[in-house]
Amino acid sequence: MSYTIREVSQKVNVSTYSIRYYDDHGLLPTIKRDENNNRVFDDVDLEWIEVVACLRATGMSLAKIKHYVELCLKGKETVRERYRIMIEQQRETMAQAEKIQAHLRLITKKVDHYANVLLDQKPDTLMPSKELKKIYAQDY
Structure with a gap:
């Protein structure tokens, strides 16, 4: 086709x-x-x-x-090197996914916070969480 x-x-x-x-x-x-x-x-x-x-x-x-x-x-004689390249990319992608998961946890925490604020169950605070500081200290 x-x-x-x-x-x-x-x-x-x-x-x-x-x-x-x-x-x-x-x-x-x-x-x-x-x-x-x-x-x-x-x-x-x-x-x-x-x-x-x-x-x-x-x-x-x-x-x-x-x-x-x-x-x-x-061809076949390069399989070992191609395997090594893919293993390296797999590791890098897994590290990226872990960072994204950390960001998602923080965003989810903020969504929950603002939902509680909107329901008048919690005061609104603007202080970044310790988790946010930890994430940005690692990345930037």
């Missing part, structure tokens, strides 16, 4: 601009062109786009993604 860039964009929830950018920078190695030089995508291309978009969304640099793609194209 083949798809247009618009169809691909909708299927994988990645902008057409990003797809073109990834292709122009050599991150989508299997994309073909039709007689009018329009990109034509298949299911393999969709998988590549999803992987590249995931790696970008989790903070991997374009240069590192390009290196990963090049390793994939070299």
